[in-house]
Amino acid sequence: xxxxxxxxxxxxxxxxxxxxxxxxxxxxxxxxxxxxxxxxxxxxxxxxxxxxxxxxxxxxxxxxxxxxxxxxxxxxxxxxxxxxxxxxxxxxxxxxxxxxxxxxxxxxxxxxxxxxxxxxxxxxxxxxxxxxxxxxxxxxxxxxxxxxxxxxxxxxxxxxxxxxxxxxxxxxxxxxxxxxxxxxxxxxxxxxxxxxxxxxxxx
DNA sequence: CTAAAGATGTCCT
DNA sequence: GGACATCTTTAGA
Numbered sequence: 001x002x003x004x005x006x007x008x009x010x011x012x013x014x015x016x017x018x019x020x021x022x023x024x025x026x027x028x029x030x031x032x033x034x035x036x037x038x039x040x041x042x043x044x045x046x047x048x049x050x051x052x053x054x055x056x057x058x059x060x061x062x063x064x065x066x067x068x069x070x071x072x073x074x075x076x077x078x079x080x081x082x083x084x085x086x087x088x089x090x091x092x093x094x095x096x097x098x099x100x101x102x103x104x105x106x107x108x109x110x111x112x113x114x115x116x117x118x119x120x121x122x123x124x125x126x127x128x129x130x131x132x133x134x135x136x137x138x139x140x141x142x143x144x145x146x147x148x149x150x151x152x153x154x155x156x157x158x159x160x161x162x163x164x165x166x167x168x169x170x171x172x173x174x175x176x177x178x179x180x181x182x183x184x185x186x187x188x189x190x191x192x193x194x195x196x197x198x199x200x201x202x203x
Numbered sequence: 204c205t206a207a208a209g210a211t212g213t214c215c216t
Numbered sequence: 217g218g219a220c221a222t223c224t225t226t227a228g229a
Contacts, residue, residue: 052210054210061210062210063210085210087209087210087211088208088209088211088212089209090211090212091211091212093210093211095210106210108210110210136211136212137210137211138210138211138212139211139212142212179210180210180211181209181210181211182209182210183208183209
């Protein structure tokens with residue numbers, strides 16, 4: 001069956017060089033880019049509207065603060081891979097690894113504006129409210145069907161899970177605050193979101 | 204081995 | 217605004 005048009009132009013996944021940079025910079029630049037999840041013939045897409053940067057031994061809020069462990073090993077691997085961890089006994093959170101290999105750094109995907117595959121997301125999230133599909137890190141992971149099976153997945157391959165540039169980028173108004181849900185490292189304003197976007201977790 | 208916290212979400216008051 | 221679900225990971229004995 002012929003398609004009259006494409007809802008989104010297929011673009012190449014962001015290259016490893018995009019991720020292999022300063023974590024805070026990557027966290028800001030990921031805003032407005034599109035997170036893509038493919039499961040068989042199903043495609044899920046969302047505009048990244050909120051992120052948080054996590055560092056290494058200089059960042060007490062980071063999983064890598066006390067050095068490498070089994071859980072955080074992806075944070076010490078090559079850039080451009082997914083770091084997925086399980087928390088609170090029931091939730092997954094999705095990060096992308098930044099900085100060069102051997103240097104810890106990751107960006108937490110905190111919220112996305114659903115643009116494709118919304119019906120599937122509603123089913124996964126058990127809600128009809130589009131605003132509530134991915135306005136939080138664990139909600140986002142659930143909507144995009146991200147589990148520990150994707151931990152360490154290479155985001156530059158363009159399969160299963162990856163990120164692409166926006167087709168029509170608009171000028172961004174970016175706000176920054178302290179990161180959410182942490183008890184230390186509050187002095188760093190490493191949470192970034194698109195100001196005014198209604199799919200952000202908290203204004 | 205044991206214990207406590209956790210980059211959260213949901214439901215209740 | 218607060219309780220609570222639920223279990224892996226990590227730190228400490």
